[in-house]
Amino acid sequence: MDLVLLRLNAGAAITAFVAAMFWFISAAGNVPTPKETWATFLETPREIVAAMKDSARWNRLAALFAGFSALFVSAATALGILG
Helix, strand or coil, X not given: CHHHHHHHHHHHHXXXXXXXXXXXXXXXXXXXXXCCCHHHXXXXXXXXXXXXXXXXXXXXXXXXXXXXXXXXXXXXHHHHHXX
């Protein structure tokens, strides 16, 4: 039982770390700054949309790993209470 709890807690720690890395990558992305005039600002939407799509992909992966971490913690807590 102790080995199972250890593995669940290790899984929670690892997946939480991976989620944090993905969120850092998402936040550190290169978002273009708008140009100074409206005429040139209208040229940047493609760049902004591409940066947003890239950020959304990293956020999606981070949320997935955060969910796995929560599952591991929940399972370890349940086993700790029931065991």
